[in-house]
Amino acid sequence: MQRIVELVQIHRKLVERFVKWSIVGTIGAVVDYTILILLVEVMGLYALSAQAISFTCAVVNNYTLNRTWTFGDIKHKGPAVQFTQFFIVSVAGLGTRSLIFYFFFKVLDLWYIYATAIAIIVVLIWNFFANLVWTFREAE
Numbered sequence: 001m002q003r004i005v006e007l008v009q010i011h012r013k014l015v016e017r018f019v020k021w022s023i024v025g026t027i028g029a030v031v032d033y034t035i036l037i038l039l040v041e042v043m044g045l046y047a048l049s050a051q052a053i054s055f056t057c058a059v060v061n062n063y064t065l066n067r068t069w070t071f072g073d074i075k076h077k078g079p080a081v082q083f084t085q086f087f088i089v090s091v092a093g094l095g096t097r098s099l100i101f102y103f104f105f106k107v108l109d110l111w112y113i114y115a116t117a118i119a120i121i122v123v124l125i126w127n128f129f130a131n132l133v134w135t136f137r138e139a140e
Contacts, residue, residue: 018128020070024062025124032058036116047112051101052094059090071136085135092130093123 032054039050063086067076076082097119104115 014132017070017132021066021128022124024065024070025120025127027065028058028062029120031061032120033113033116036112040112047105048098048102051112051116052098055090055094055097059087063087063090066131066136074136075139076136077139082135086131089127089130089135093127096126097123 035054035057036047036050039045039053040047043050045053063083066086067079067082077085100119100122101112101115104110104118105112108115110118
């Protein structure tokens with residue numbers, strides 16, 4: 001019975017963290033989309049370049065919010081180490097996102113806004129689990 005209670009508590013905490021992660025991701029998506037649209041529509045930057053810049057801005061935003069809110073209750077590693085790990089996971093996510101974006105935008109000729117949305121959803125899930133087990137693992 002004790003083991004079942006522990007599993008439920010772990011499951012509940014995981015769900016709570018994923019919900020918080022998703023809220024932060026939503027805020028990051030607003031940052032991402034706002035910058036993307038400004039770069040493409042106002043500044044005339046090519047969408048493939050603009051989405052890399054907007055993604056980077058969202059990464060900094062998301063790291064800060066996730067460190068303080070989503071994983072604020074854990075003993076953290078030093079911020080330089082943790083941000084480096086978060087950035088590495090994010091760069092892998094950017095590569096995945098760029099491939100997905102390219103496929104939907106260039107191959108399927110989907111509007112860049114929709115192509116970005118699909119890519120964001122896939123990368124949201126990848127980033128959560130990768131950061132859960134590596135970046136925001138409790139420091140020893």
